[in-house]
Amino acid sequence: MYPRSMRDSDCIVVMGSNMAENHPVAFRWPMAAKVEHGAKIIHVDPRFTRTSAVADIYAPVRAGSDIAFLGGVINYVINHQRWQTDPFFKTWVGTYTNAATIIGDEYKDAEDNDGVFSGLMQHKAGVPEWPYNGFSSQYQNDSWQYARTRIGDQGRVASTAQSGETPAAKSGPEAEGGGGRTGPPFDALVHSLVKPRPQRDDTLQNPRCVFQIVKHHFSRYTPEMVERTTGCPRDTFLKVADTILANSGADRTTSFAYAVAWTQHTNGPQIIGCCALLQLLLGNFGRPGGGIMALRGHASIQGSTDVPTLYHSIHGYMAHPTALKKHETLADYLIAETVPTGYWGNMPKFMVSYLKSMYGDAATVENQFGYDWHPKILGDHSHMPMFVAMNEGKVKGMLCIGQNPATSLNAKLERAALQKLEWLVVKDNWLHETANFWKTSPEVQNGEVSAADIKTEVFFFPAAQVAETEGTFTNTQRMLQTHYKAADAPGDCRTDVWFTYQLGKRLKKLYADSQAPRDQGFKNTTFDYEHEDAKERAIGEPSAIKLLKEMNGYQTADPARHLAGFGELKDDGSTTCASWIYSGVFPAPNRNLAASKEPDPPGQPGAHLKWGFAWPANRRLMYNRASADPSGKPWSERKKWIWWDGSKWTGYDVPDFALTKAPDAQAKPDGIALDALSGTDAFIMKGDGVAWLYVPTGLVDGPLPTQYEAAESPVRNPLYKQQSSPVFKYWQKDGNALAGVGDAQFPYVITTYRLTEHYLSGAMSRWLPTLAELMPELFIEISPELAQEKGIDNLDWVRVATPRGQIRAKALVTRRLRPLQIDGRTLHQVGMPWHWGYEGVVRGDVVNELTALVGDPNVSIHEGKAFVCNIEKA
Amino acid sequence: MAEPMGFYTDTTVCIGCKACEVACKEWNQLPAANGGANTMSGDSYDNTRRLDGIHWRHVKFVEQFSETRQDGRWLLMSDVCKHCVQAGCLEVCPTGAIIRTEFDTVVIQSNTCNGCRDCIAACPFGVIDINPVSGTAQKCTLCYDRLQNGLEPACSKACPTDSIQFGTISELRARAQKRVEQLHQAGESRAYLYGADEKMLGGLNSFYLLVDRPEVYGLPPDPKLPSRHLQSGSVLTVLGALMVGLAGVFSFRSRTSEEVRP
Amino acid sequence: MIDAPSSTWFTAGPHWHWLIVLYFFVGGLAGGCYFIAALIDILGRAEDRPIARLGYYVAFPAVALSGLLLTLDLSRPLRFWHMLIERNTFAPMLKPWSPMSLGSWALLVFGLFSFISFLGALAEDERVRRPMLRRAQWSAFRAVRPPSPLGTIVAVLGGIAGMFVAGYTGVLLAVTNRPIWSDTPLLGMLFIVSAASTSAALLMLLAGRYGWEGSPGVAALQRMDGIVLALELVVLIAVMVSLGPALRGWLNVWGLVLLIGVIVPGVIVPLVLGWRHRGRRAAAFALLPVLVLVGGFLLRVVVIFSSESI
Ligand SMILES: Nc1nc2c(c(=O)[nH]1)N[C@H]1C(S)=C(S)[C@@H](COP(=O)(O)OP(=O)(O)OC[C@H]3O[C@@H](n4cnc5c(=O)[nH]c(N)nc54)[C@H](O)[C@@H]3O)O[C@H]1N2
Ligand SMILES: Nc1nc2c(c(=O)[nH]1)N[C@H]1C(S)=C(S)[C@@H](COP(=O)(O)OP(=O)(O)OC[C@H]3O[C@@H](n4cnc5c(=O)[nH]c(N)nc54)[C@H](O)[C@@H]3O)O[C@H]1N2
Ligand code: SF4
Ligand code: SF4
Ligand code: SF4
Ligand code: SF4
Numbered sequence A: 001m002y003p004r005s006m007r008d009s010d011c012i013v014v015m016g017s018n019m020a021e022n023h024p025v026a027f028r029w030p031m032a033a034k035v036e037h038g039a040k041i042i043h044v045d046p047r048f049t050r051t052s053a054v055a056d057i058y059a060p061v062r063a064g065s066d067i068a069f070l071g072g073v074i075n076y077v078i079n080h081q082r083w084q085t086d087p088f089f090k091t092w093v094g095t096y097t098n099a100a101t102i103i104g105d106e107y108k109d110a111e112d113n114d115g116v117f118s119g120l121m122q123h124k125a126g127v128p129e130w131p132y133n134g135f136s137s138q139y140q141n142d143s144w145q146y147a148r149t150r151i152g153d154q155g156r157v158a159s160t161a162q163s164g165e166t167p168a169a170k171s172g173p174e175a176e177g178g179g180g181r182t183g184p185p186f187d188a189l190v191h192s193l194v195k196p197r198p199q200r201d202d203t204l205q206n207p208r209c210v211f212q213i214v215k216h217h218f219s220r221y222t223p224e225m226v227e228r229t230t231g232c233p234r235d236t237f238l239k240v241a242d243t244i245l246a247n248s249g250a251d252r253t254t255s256f257a258y259a260v261a262w263t264q265h266t267n268g269p270q271i272i273g274c275c276a277l278l279q280l281l282l283g284n285f286g287r288p289g290g291g292i293m294a295l296r297g298h299a300s301i302q303g304s305t306d307v308p309t310l311y312h313s314i315h316g317y318m319a320h321p322t323a324l325k326k327h328e329t330l331a332d333y334l335i336a337e338t339v340p341t342g343y344w345g346n347m348p349k350f351m352v353s354y355l356k357s358m359y360g361d362a363a364t365v366e367n368q369f370g371y372d373w374h375p376k377i378l379g380d381h382s383h384m385p386m387f388v389a390m391n392e393g394k395v396k397g398m399l400c401i402g403q404n405p406a407t408s409l410n411a412k413l414e415r416a417a418l419q420k421l422e423w424l425v426v427k428d429n430w431l432h433e434t435a436n437f438w439k440t441s442p443e444v445q446n447g448e449v450s451a452a453d454i455k456t457e458v459f460f461f462p463a464a465q466v467a468e469t470e471g472t473f474t475n476t477q478r479m480l481q482t483h484y485k486a487a488d489a490p491g492d493c494r495t496d497v498w499f500t501y502q503l504g505k506r507l508k509k510l511y512a513d514s515q516a517p518r519d520q521g522f523k524n525t526t527f528d529y530e531h532e533d534a535k536e537r538a539i540g541e542p543s544a545i546k547l548l549k550e551m552n553g554y555q556t557a558d559p560a561r562h563l564a565g566f567g568e569l570k571d572d573g574s575t576t577c578a579s580w581i582y583s584g585v586f587p588a589p590n591r592n593l594a595a596s597k598e599p600d601p602p603g604q605p606g607a608h609l610k611w612g613f614a615w616p617a618n619r620r621l622m623y624n625r626a627s628a629d630p631s632g633k634p635w636s637e638r639k640k641w642i643w644w645d646g647s648k649w650t651g652y653d654v655p656d657f658a659l660t661k662a663p664d665a666q667a668k669p670d671g672i673a674l675d676a677l678s679g680t681d682a683f684i685m686k687g688d689g690v691a692w693l694y695v696p697t698g699l700v701d702g703p704l705p706t707q708y709e710a711a712e713s714p715v716r717n718p719l720y721k722q723q724s725s726p727v728f729k730y731w732q733k734d735g736n737a738l739a740g741v742g743d744a745q746f747p748y749v750i751t752t753y754r755l756t757e758h759y760l761s762g763a764m765s766r767w768l769p770t771l772a773e774l775m776p777e778l779f780i781e782i783s784p785e786l787a788q789e790k791g792i793d794n795l796d797w798v799r800v801a802t803p804r805g806q807i808r809a810k811a812l813v814t815r816r817l818r819p820l821q822i823d824g825r826t827l828h829q830v831g832m833p834w835h836w837g838y839e840g841v842v843r844g845d846v847v848n849e850l851t852a853l854v855g856d857p858n859v860s861i862h863e864g865k866a867f868v869c870n871i872e873k874a
Numbered sequence B: 001m002a003e004p005m006g007f008y009t010d011t012t013v014c015i016g017c018k019a020c021e022v023a024c025k026e027w028n029q030l031p032a033a034n035g036g037a038n039t040m041s042g043d044s045y046d047n048t049r050r051l052d053g054i055h056w057r058h059v060k061f062v063e064q065f066s067e068t069r070q071d072g073r074w075l076l077m078s079d080v081c082k083h084c085v086q087a088g089c090l091e092v093c094p095t096g097a098i099i100r101t102e103f104d105t106v107v108i109q110s111n112t113c114n115g116c117r118d119c120i121a122a123c124p125f126g127v128i129d130i131n132p133v134s135g136t137a138q139k140c141t142l143c144y145d146r147l148q149n150g151l152e153p154a155c156s157k158a159c160p161t162d163s164i165q166f167g168t169i170s171e172l173r174a175r176a177q178k179r180v181e182q183l184h185q186a187g188e189s190r191a192y193l194y195g196a197d198e199k200m201l202g203g204l205n206s207f208y209l210l211v212d213r214p215e216v217y218g219l220p221p222d223p224k225l226p227s228r229h230l231q232s233g234s235v236l237t238v239l240g241a242l243m244v245g246l247a248g249v250f251s252f253r254s255r256t257s258e259e260v261r262p
Numbered sequence C: 001m002i003d004a005p006s007s008t009w010f011t012a013g014p015h016w017h018w019l020i021v022l023y024f025f026v027g028g029l030a031g032g033c034y035f036i037a038a039l040i041d042i043l044g045r046a047e048d049r050p051i052a053r054l055g056y057y058v059a060f061p062a063v064a065l066s067g068l069l070l071t072l073d074l075s076r077p078l079r080f081w082h083m084l085i086e087r088n089t090f091a092p093m094l095k096p097w098s099p100m101s102l103g104s105w106a107l108l109v110f111g112l113f114s115f116i117s118f119l120g121a122l123a124e125d126e127r128v129r130r131p132m133l134r135r136a137q138w139s140a141f142r143a144v145r146p147p148s149p150l151g152t153i154v155a156v157l158g159g160i161a162g163m164f165v166a167g168y169t170g171v172l173l174a175v176t177n178r179p180i181w182s183d184t185p186l187l188g189m190l191f192i193v194s195a196a197s198t199s200a201a202l203l204m205l206l207a208g209r210y211g212w213e214g215s216p217g218v219a220a221l222q223r224m225d226g227i228v229l230a231l232e233l234v235v236l237i238a239v240m241v242s243l244g245p246a247l248r249g250w251l252n253v254w255g256l257v258l259l260i261g262v263i264v265p266g267v268i269v270p271l272v273l274g275w276r277h278r279g280r281r282a283a284a285f286a287l288l289p290v291l292v293l294v295g296g297f298l299l300r301v302v303v304i305f306s307s308e309s310i
């Protein structure tokens, strides 16, 4: 969903985020819902924050216990009289989710297997060149699959398996060579991937159906168990669960908002999945005011995953070609990655158009559109493994553009990695901690390392600021908005796109005469975005509008003919399109929809379709077919959004459905792509057209969310024998030790977070006096109870220690923190904002000296939200 | 005169983000305390502590938690000059630096103020202080420069949750009254308006919706005009002078009579 | 703050510190001394005139110093004239309802009177040399002192202006919203009484320096001081009563200073000793006025700083 839609919510649960503090502008919508129609706001957080301050209910929890809490709500909902009797829930869940789908007999649920799923085994994939993936165990997911006549997975192993680990062994067509066809059109190839329909039980009674498995899985997540595990008082929990249920149904919707307090865990995606499961049970998807609001971190972080800076995917969420899967040829790649049914069945069109954009005229049918030139990944190349590799001398140089890793996770280890580099390019607005790591870092200051011994050559490039750059932003609503340059950057400051463009051009020149096969990619890459404006061209700035056109796509034969949308894409090379999801933003040379700025008239329920352009196809609420009942009528007048008018889908938004496919249309038995879906299959990106309560493929750590403890926890998992995720990533290294379960040396739970007043590592706020004065010093929030136990007064200096490091901070003693009763004993939590460093107008210790390189197996995000520490008065 | 303009601040939707505080500083080019190298106050999330010559907006943080945390509130409120209809500061200013504008707002003319600081002591809300850069008394101008150019004040413009609302006083009062009723209906019986009617200093052109006693927010429960003591103080002083005069007359007179005695 | 005794607790201090304390003290002396001098001029005998001259000698420099102190205390001292002339229109700037505005004019007016009387005193004083004027011209200045009709007018008007300067400061404090200051309407009265007691004490002290201790004029001053000190004690008690709950502002170190720095040594001790040693050349003759002066100074310190520290 998107923030503005929260204005339509009747209940808003902020959990896994401190939305008011970190997303204050988006938070205007929950506040509007509160003032305009008395929407209930719930905040579930270890600390009472500024979000809690304006919430109707605040529920305290132990950091790292969200699945227990959400699982508790799921259990509450499933067993609630109203949920069982209100026809809305039954119909919505039965029609729009995979609740009725039968799971294969081999599947063993964590509930019946001491907390692990069937298929757990020693880690075995990976290539010798890249031993940094951080796995020790992994799941074989064959047994998690839908029951079909033939066993197999859903085709594409979703790109969430970021490290490109080998998926479940394949059976079926891929073994047979994709029906023999390797060139366009790829329809036959896609057809060959289609599997028999999974078995269903529409009564939801079959014990192997998803609904019964889910029900069984969460049966022990009772209010008592929630209290024992999370520390949230039973009454508060029940009030939350009741409010959520009471505000869901045909006439009401509840939304959730989360950010990194759900992601930064060793099972982050599972927490989010757990919320999705709950919201699906409540029918809160695709409907106004319903859904899950993933609050993105930066102004264009959405854009940076769409046109990715991610290593594991290419534009438009296609998997990055990898050396770890059978991706040898384009056909191999398409066989491995195409989900034949649902909209992803069109993937060959996206991929071929992408390759045409990469290699232009050089990409032909004969050379598989240049697929061989495309780089492949070797494993997990995300932040943590890269720094581990760097720490081991495997990485020679680094371009650090808009990042401050010297203050990042296990900061000392990361700085030690920087010391091993031959060269480091920092392109930033400030000489921040990373730029000056060789001079002012704690280890240099205290003599542990001598600056003279650091051989890294550091280059500093002054960066232009955002207002000195033109282009588009893609916001948290997936909306592209053009922004214009307000001023020229001073002196030698250049935009990042300038840097990338110039670097690319220079590399192309460097390789121009090379005959080495590995350099052919560089030679053939199209890279021609000369600016229209002479002044900009003179300094070498590329044209933002040409880049946008490349994303949008055009007819290869006539680049002046822009594509009107991804529906026009072809898999034969006749269309060129860098990012299929962005297709349609720039449908004609004089129509840049990202620059449109026409709001709907006030007081109308519209989606403001003429303001910016939201991918895909300018629809604002995804899966909005689900806002109508199976027969196409709105569920209620209050919550109407998209409906069937007898001949087509219409409403306030762009329908996320085939426009003229009637509600009673049947799926074509042998169809591919959308033909394989029926008139009620609202979730068109899914192979089976329904949303997944149970996730048979795409996640490497289990098909259902399960309460695991954080990698470091003072408590034994109250629910299962299995303590933590069996497959989390951990890099065993000196200086990266983890405390054992319940280690008495580190008795407190610590979490790290942000303040409204600062931005991330502080490089964008600690240099600004008007922000620095608001929060000048690093502090640690402690409850008065713990402070008294430790003899600490407000504003005292406190030493905070973890197995990785020690830092100092001032105490902020506050009742906003509270001791929790966990499993019958008192547990203290402390919290630290992590915005400080050793450079800037105001300085303080780096909180990430405390954190470990340990993370989630799906997306390799670190666990910064729950670990253990000790505190002493300094 | 244009219609009276001002602020209605609904503290129940304030998220304490301080965007108003910073927006004010940016627009008015106010410096930071000690170049930004401030120290922590230890008082909740408030480190700028008060309204003064370089903080024309200030967000207050009041933590109210019982020991068991059964009850817990964190009251947030963005404070500013109240642009009193009867303004104490304006009343006392000896240089005429403080004026009432066509928007019924109260503005200090920096070119006129000589820094006598009488207005600081006169303001019932502790709003004014000297700006160390200009050496003059300063406070919120209700963005007089922006208003004159048809723009909304910087702070309310920046407020993401519409906690600060700008408009004509009559419209704001109506809106605020509706919100109070809504809150009462929703069971928040403590909600009330502070300064929204003539009873308080003729009306505050920046008034508040609060959910606890004014003192809790650092607001005077009973703000008054400084001139309340002008008459009584003067009369009593004259009386004092007369007594001193009499004492003098008596002393020197009686001496005369003493001297006369043989 | 939440259980603040008065709404004045929610206001901000104007940073009126030592310069203002000094001004209040010196201004009080200027006004008080002039007033006493005028009183002597009008009511007293010829042999008392040296004491009156002393008063004028104190008044003018003291009022000049007052102006200086006030100007220095401004954050923008060069703009002192904005008090009298509106900066944008250059029209006279007077707000009769603002004690500070009126006080500024009063200082100007009183400054003029005290200057004239100062010249008059100089002219009368044979010991002063006359650099610029011929003797006859110089003596013409005697006419600005009583008993001449002009002199009487000057003395009366100047005396009133003096009393105004001595007392308006208390009204100025009352016409604010600060704790203590504006929690009682009696500070003007207190200041004016204290100005009289300190002025009398100062004149006694100076008279002592010239060896006039036994003179009847000094005895009259002593008597006057006694009465005024008694008045001051009464007014002080009245102030405390009128403060009501705001008296809490003195339940601290400032209250202690008030008690052991002002009330006891500065009021009660001189009152009692002065009464016991009335008319006699007590060894404590020099000590008592000093106590009164120190007490008067500390009174202003307490009044100012006790409020500023809230
Ligand atoms: N002002 C400001 N805004 C920002 C940023 C900033 O630095 N400053 N950063 C931006 C970026 S990059 C991001 S990613 C987002 C992040 O946005 P958020 O996720 O909202 O940010 P955090 O403050 O890291 O964490 C939010 C809350 O999680 C709580 N928490 C910790 N552990 C747990 C847990 O296990 N469960 C639950 N339920 N809560 C927990 C913390 O107490 C904290 O209040 O913010 C963006 N917005
Ligand atoms: N313990 C703990 N650690 C965390 C987190 C946590 O919650 N807890 N949160 C994590 C999260 S969600 C994030 S997103 C990361 C962020 O971590 P980083 O990305 O390392 O930190 P930033 O401070 O955002 O660094 C951005 C840099 O970009 C510069 N910059 C700004 N604009 C431009 C520009 O236009 N061009 C260029 N070249 N530079 C520019 C800024 O000056 C700044 O130095 O931190 C992570 N680390
Ligand atoms: S910093 Fe930017 S992205 Fe974040 S809330 Fe403010 S306006 Fe939105
Ligand atoms: S709040 Fe104070 S500064 Fe503002 S107008 Fe009223 S008296 Fe003047
Ligand atoms: S400080 Fe300036 S504005 Fe305030 S009263 Fe004095 S002259 Fe007027
Ligand atoms: S109205 Fe203008 S001057 Fe007043 S607080 Fe808001 S931004 Fe500052």
Ligand code: SF4
Residues within 6 Å of the ligand: B013, B014, B015, B016, B017, B018, B019, B020, B021, B059, B077, B078, B158, B159, B160, B161, B162, B163, B164
């Ligand atoms: S900008 Fe609005 S929400 Fe933020 S602190 Fe100010 S008044 Fe509160």
Ligand SMILES: [Mo]
Residues within 6 Å of the ligand: A260, A297, A298
């Ligand atoms: Mo982030």
